[in-house]
């Protein structure tokens with residue numbers, strides 16, 4: 256029972272991160288019908304920037320309570336600039352090109368960002384500095400740490416805020432209008448390019464937060480971490496129904512849970528033949544299952560017809 | 563059903579839709595002046611150098627058969643289709659390098675062919691999208707009220723997503739949404755398309771009412787008779803060129819034969 260609960264807690268923590276990243280994929284897909292495969296690298300950049308700023312600030316003796324928000328702010332700003340740049344340079348010129356073209360560019364952008372990160376930060380793992388004594392709490396025998404608690408709560412608050420933005424504000428209305436019909440949105444006076452830029456920037460800011468969260472949760476970051484994380488978050492977005500915001504959140508949390516429970520019990524299931532190092536398999540089993548049995552995802556409708 | 567109250571003179575006074583945001587300038591010149599407009603899709607010329615104008619407060623009809631180039635013309639005027647050459651002047655200013663979204667601010671609104679309502683947004687959200695270019699919140703509220711007065715059908719449906727509306731209701735919504743931007747020039751692309759006769763009647767009554775309040779309107783229609791009946795003036799377009807124009811096209815023999823069925 257404790258093990259089950261522990262896997263649920265771990266799954267929710269990891270799932271919160273997946274959800275934040277999946278939202279970035281799904282927002283861009285919803286508006287442009289484009290899968291921004293470079294998004295995982297933006298998460299990595301967010302992790303690397305926040306980690307090195309944090310380490311530097313702690314190094315000069317700044318209190319963690321100041322250093323943490325400061326490094327997060329810088330990482331968010333950096334990632335927003337990056338997201339903006341990626342759209343401007345890699346996607347906008349290809350807006351009317353065949354679908355394969357931006358996909359290939361996205362892979363190119365990923366490689367560039369990975370190599371850039373490798374040049375700046377090297378190939379080593381960077382460890383997350385010890386900020387404060389990381390208290391743990393017991394819930395029915397399962398353990399959750401302060402950091403994990405903060406991750407889940409922060410992620411939930413951010414998702415609630417995003418929903419408010421999309422469903423209750425003028426900007427959010429414009430985003431949904433563009434997702435349905437770009438020409439009609441233009442006829443309403445919407446500067447479509449500007450809203451698309453803002454969308455990339457919001458998704459990238461979420462990616463920065465997620466980057467800091469993963470590196471805090473696992474205690475490390477490295478230049479290659481964006482690849483697998485990005486692929487899994489993409490799986491989460493597809494699982495929920497790509498283009499659907501609630502779907503991305505649900506898909507993220509579910510994928511975290513599936514992975515964590517799978518890793519916890521795979522030993523039992525296979526009679527010890529496979530161990531928890533196989534946990535990454537689950538994400539892709541899920542991806543395959545969704546694509547075969549329900550390509551539109553759990554909450555997905557038919558893909559929006561685009562004008 | 564329809565609320566005939568909205569068309570009464572008393573209500574009309576309180577719902578003056580043609581309240582331009584900008585000062586009226588160049589009273590004698592045309593509000594919209596198009597010269598030598600050409601539009602091509604790839605190598606195919608869809609519009610072959612047309613001239614047309616709409617004066618302040620005028621209702622001008624643009625008729626013509628399938629594929630004549632009417633929709634292409636309106637799209638170019640709204641800025642969502644780049645013309646290959648030609649001059650478009652609005653209120654004395656050249657629109658050639660003005661992007662679509664800024665033309666809305668200047669006072670140009672297009673109700674597109676097929677209506678283009680946002681099916682997954684609610685009726686009231688669609689109307690608010692119409693007011694996207696404005697920031698005068700209290701007046702937007704007031705205009706919302708006016709739209710619901712002009713189209714009482716939309717009131718009951720305000721929280722429904724627009725995709726659930728009937729074709730006629732969607733056309734009303736598309737018109738109301740365009741009016742929410744407080745345009746100086748309202749362009750309508752086949753507002754009667756696919757609608758039942760009763761609904762067509764209602765839509766055209768509304769067009770007349772809006773025109774009576776002083777709105778400048780450019781109306782594209784397949785239903786030539788209806789369009790010419792309500793219009794002050796008309797243009798007949800044939801395979802990308804203006805074939806005829808004038809004030810009494812309804813009486814013109816060529817027009818009768820080609821577009822009015824004898």
Ligand SMILES: Nc1ncnc2c1ncn2[C@@H]1O[C@H](COP(=O)(O)OP(=O)(O)OP(=O)(O)O)[C@@H](O)[C@H]1O
Pocket residue numbers: 603606608626627628629630631632633634635675784
């Ligand atoms: N996207 C497009 N690509 C290529 N050709 C097009 C496109 N849109 C329109 N055309 C062509 O341009 C010409 C003018 O079309 P347009 O839609 O402007 O005519 P229309 O007068 O509005 O016709 P209708 O009464 O059928 O709406 C037609 O020959 C049409 O086939």
Ligand SMILES: [Mg+2]
Pocket residue numbers: 632633634675
């Ligand atoms: Mg047409």
